[in-house]
Amino acid sequence: MIRTIVVLGGGSAGLLAALSLKARLPQLAVRIVHSREIGIIGVGEGSTGDLPNHLHGFLGIDPGDFHKRARPTWKLGVHFEWGPRTSFDYTFTKTFVGSVPGLPRLLGYYAWDDCAALDPNSALMHEGKAFMRLENGVPLIQRNVAYHIENADFVAALEHYATARGIVFTEGKMRAVEPGPEGVGALVLESGERVTADLFVDASGFRSELLGTALGEKFESFDDALFCDRAIAGGWERTTEPLLPYTRAETMDAGWCWQIEHERHINRGYVFSSAFLSDDAAEAEFRRKNPLVQKTRVVKWRSGRHARTWVGNVVAIGNSAGFVEPLEATAIFVISNASRALAVALAESECEPTKTVREVFNCIVTRMWDEIRDFLAIHYRYNTRLETPFWEHCRRATALHGAEPIVRYYEENGPGTAFAGYLLTPETSIFHLEGFYALLLGQRVPHRRVRPPAAAEQQTLATLRATHLAQARRGFGVAESLALIRSPHWQWTPGFYQQ
Ligand SMILES: Cc1cc2nc3c(=O)[nH]c(=O)nc-3n(C[C@H](O)[C@H](O)[C@H](O)COP(=O)(O)OP(=O)(O)OC[C@H]3O[C@@H](n4cnc5c(N)ncnc54)[C@H](O)[C@@H]3O)c2cc1C
Structure with missing residues (x-):
């Protein structure tokens, strides 16, 4: 019988998982262990249309309050500068x-x-x-209109809602994992504290401390379909640029560049393949095409997912479970869906999940990752815009x-x-x-x-x-709509967002 849950990680994955569990099963004691020293990833700012429904439907977070705290803007889809047309739009x-x-x-x-x-x-x-x-x-x-949200603002807003709903936070770095009969027995923090629970959610980001490192669950690579393995992330303070209602995806020499719209800031980043371009050459191309870019940083990853994401008493959610590049901004989608699936699985099994329940959950999550890989593959296989070694390789080799x-x-x-x-x-x-x-x-x-x-x-x-x-x-722009929903006259229709 699961009564206590410890979530390792206080990024968007850990917080969404904790909030989802508490929303469906308020009787559970949910605790988040996280380390401000390790920090959160700081990227991950576009969503799909599922997120507003998850936040305001499943989690019951008031949209007006959320708009005040997290200051999202709206995203209708992705504007692709891709293939032989000047551009095309993918709406949801x-x-x-x-x-x-x-x-x-x-x-x-x-x-x-x-x-x-x-x-x-x-x-x-x-x-x-x-x-x-x-x-x-x-x-x-x-x-079905998605959000753009700055990662730090999103996490701060979710921390507020988590605290208000009785989720307990422990600030501290985990330094070891004690094994137990179900997989993990306890997390040992640097303070010496031993943290025990009936179920552990691994939301430790790319470190995958529990599922990947402690349990050694097999990682299945997507490297025959997705060749990009790093990004240069940057951006600039908005000047007179219009606030666009979409994410831009622009073809680059060895990958592509995102543009995500925040109210005061434009977030830009170059996703590329290190097999075809060095960090310095990528930075040079990125800055040449985006002269306003200020500070940049490099983020590295491997594309793929773990074979199973629920193993024994550990469920991985977020970057600890798997990762694909942000071409369709799907990570928060998988996080929300896996969190809902876990909450429902626990509710329906009356908090006594069996092997069958774990297998069904794993099947659902695996199917999500694989469909995302397959969808992204067609973006690479058929983009005929540039004749560079990277794109020639994609057209020839993308599975x-x-x-x-x-x-x-x-x-x-x-x-x-x-x-x-x-x-x-x-x-x-x-x-x-x-x-x-x-x-x-x-x-x-x-x-x-x-x-x-x-x-x-x-x-x-x-x-x-x-x-x-x-x-x-005759429609409303993003800036005009934001001003309107923040005015004292605006009221959200109760039950507008459903799940
Ligand atoms: C370049 C790039 C762009 C992206 N763009 C998008 C996007 O547009 N849309 C989208 O949906 N997703 C995007 N993502 C994915 C994004 O990272 C995730 O959506 C999301 O932020 C999930 O992060 P996380 O919570 O899994 O990990 P993190 O934010 O890294 O959080 C990990 C947490 O674990 C804690 N932790 C780790 N180890 C320990 C330890 N030993 N002890 C204590 N605490 C620990 C950390 O302190 C932190 O709180 C992007 C990713 C990259 C790399």
């Missing part, structure tokens, strides 16, 4: 597998020449706006794994959905066929069903785009 909404009256085929079939503004969110991204304007003059804030049947089906039949359930299980898929098609069409990966739309179809498409764009132009 369903477009390419959707249909509209007057067009006999799914919308994806009409995206070959121009994939912009086929849905309201892609029109909003095109116009640099965050939300459509409702007839009563207020923004139509949707639940597609689970994306292989999706790409094959698409190449033969276009963005169809006849066998959607065979290609990806709709209930458990993260990106769905929509996401895969958005990247394949965005990069103009050829398929055999490309044909010019008939005159009537062209007219329908032109009207559709013009309508979306005109509505988007």
Whole structure:
């Protein structure tokens, strides 16, 4: 029977795990052990649309209070400067597998020449706006819009909520692990204190102190699909740049560059492969293309996941469990989903989880990591923008794994959905066929069903785009929306965010 849980790590993973457990199982005693000397990673600032729902739905954190403390901005999707088009937008909404009256085929079939503004969110991204304007003059804030949040602000806000909900913090460095019959018996801190628990959550970041180091769980590398292994992170204080409602991903010589939008700060970073570029050469390219960048630092990683993330009485969540580069900003997504899955697993097993429960949890987490790897693989395999040794290698060598049947089906039949359930299980898929098609069409990966739309179809498409764009132009920008939700008149609809 699990009554006490110790979380090693007070970064976003440890805090989200602790808060999720406490939200679902308030009777549990949850304690976080963390070391300010070791610190938190300090990067990880874009989310998917799942995060607002996790925070304000599952965890019940008031959105107004969260906006005051963490100061997030909104992210509608990713703006890719990638492939043969000047750019394309990946929104978190369903477009390419959707249909509209007057067009006999799914919308994806009409995206070959121009994939912009086929849905309201892609029109909003095109116009640099965050939300459509409702007839009563207020923004139509949707639940599936993600956040950009500075890592330190996010962690500070989560610490506040954790303390308020009775989660206990112990500041101290763990120096040893005492083995126990289930795996870990106790954490031994530098102070000499022995910290025991019924279940340990390893949220110790890349150090993976419990799962990786103490238990030695096998690490399964993703290095046949993802070749980048480090980033130069930097940024600058915002001057007159518009506050964009999306993350930018720009193709670079040996990787790509992110741009994440905060209210006062622009966060930029170059993800690259050390096999193709030295740190100095990457820094030089990064600064040449971003002359405003101030201080930088290098962060290194290995891509992959542990074979199992719940072993005995240890569950790893966050960078301790696995890591893939932030091209789709998925780490917080996996953290939130694994935290929810753990909380539900404990609740349903009445805090007496069996081997079966652990196996199901491991299967869920493994599937998430692997789908992310497969989705990222198509970003690399089909980006034809640059003829550098790195990109030539990606086009030749990136293993597609689970994306292989999706790409094959698409190449033969276009963005169809006849066998959607065979290609990806709709209930458990993260990106769905929509996401895969958005990247394949965005990069103009050829398929055999490309044909010019008939005159009537062209007219329908032109009207559709013009309508979306005109509505988007009247919409709210990020800065304007932030000012509005901070005004005393604004009220969040109770139960707006659900989980
Ligand atoms: C370049 C880069 C960009 C990224 N961008 C994104 C993004 O846009 N979106 C996204 O979702 N994710 C992103 N990530 C992933 C991001 O790191 C994670 O989302 C997230 O911050 C999780 O961190 P964590 O809590 O696992 O680890 P950390 O923040 O490293 O926290 C580890 C915690 O463990 C504690 N600890 C470790 N060892 C000990 C010990 N021996 N004793 C006591 N305490 C200990 C530390 O003190 C700390 O509190 C990015 C990662 C990188 C490298």
